[in-house]
Amino acid sequence: MSQLNPKFIYFDLDDTLLDHKKAEEAGLRDVHKHFEMFNGISDVQLLDTYHHINKGLWGEYGRGQIDRHELHRRRFQETFRDLGLDEKMHEEAGKVYMNYYRNHWEWLDGAEKSYQKISDNFDVGIITNGFSETQKLKIDQFKLRETTRNIVISEEVGEMKPHPKVFDHATELAGVNREDILYVGDSFASDVVGGAKANWKVAWYTQNPVEQGYKLASLIFDDFNDLLKSLNID
Known part of the structure; x- marks a missing residue:
């Protein structure tokens, strides 16, 4: 498994960290x-x-x-x-x-423990396409503000992923070079394509990868332990 060495890691929220x-x-x-x-x-x-x-x-x-x-x-x-x-x-x-x-919001299997380990070792942020007030309720309920440096909600940017405006804004907030950002997400169209076009590294969380994903994603995984290994986290 190839090692990823990002300086900043963004996570998608729904169906990447939380089971929407x-x-x-x-x-x-x-x-x-x-x-x-x-x-x-x-x-x-x-x-x-x-x-x-x-x-x-x-x-x-x-x-x-x-x-x-x-x-x-x-x-x-x-x-x-x-x-x-x-x-x-x-x-x-x-x-x-x-x-x-x-009433039914909860972490995806393996996501909470892995996210906490990653946030202990890297600067992290959230990028999400949902409506602002709903996503903020989730972020607050799961105390994600305590660990994230940046939270980007598409409605507040004025465009939805995979629009470049979302990724350009997030890049500016991260304060590092584009190639030093890793994006962890589940959607091929929104996360993989959007992240790749922004010249970010992408870790695609999926059980059903498509062929093009192998060309665009630096890592394809369906077990969060694999993400931790790629980041050299025990």
């Missing part, structure tokens, strides 16, 4: 139990429909075609439309979902 997918699914299952209107509709139908619509809306948001308020409104409104439910319930459902979603 698990929390999202658990929150949606709680929503399914909460409302009687889902009688006759399975939780799997709700999850599949929501995920399909939400993915498309985040794409529109990332391209600047819609704002965050339209995304929040449409993700449940269109889910309910496709399921044949009352679209007017979207606002209440959105509020209920966010309350449940927050």
Whole structure:
């Protein structure tokens, strides 16, 4: 395994350090139990429909075609439309979902211990694409401000990863050369491509690597112990 020798390490937040997918699914299952209107509709139908619509809306948001308020409104409104439910319930459902979603935040397996070891040995930061207030709640709940030098939230920058503006801003904050920054993330499009285009080193956390990832990432791993070994941390 090749050794990485960065001077600064940025981490993605959702599905790299924290298990967003698990929390999202658990929150949606709680929503399914909460409302009687889902009688006759399975939780799997709700999850599949929501995920399909939400993915498309985040794409529109990332391209600047819609704002965050339209995304929040449409993700449940269109889910309910496709399921044949009352679209007017979207606002209440959105509020209920966010309350449940927050109850399920937790570290990914192996992430907490590894992150703490890395932050003891390197200057670290966070870069995340989520909405500012939600991501700040996560950062505070998991006490990440105590260990990070820089926190970059895409909404506050005005662009989403992989836009160069996000990585340029983070590079300036890090105060080191681009080639001395390592970015640890799970998304090929947002993290691997964005980091590589910024001339950063990238450690891609994934169980399903694609061929192009081997050309762009300095490390591909699915076990945080491998990341520690690459950084020469016991």
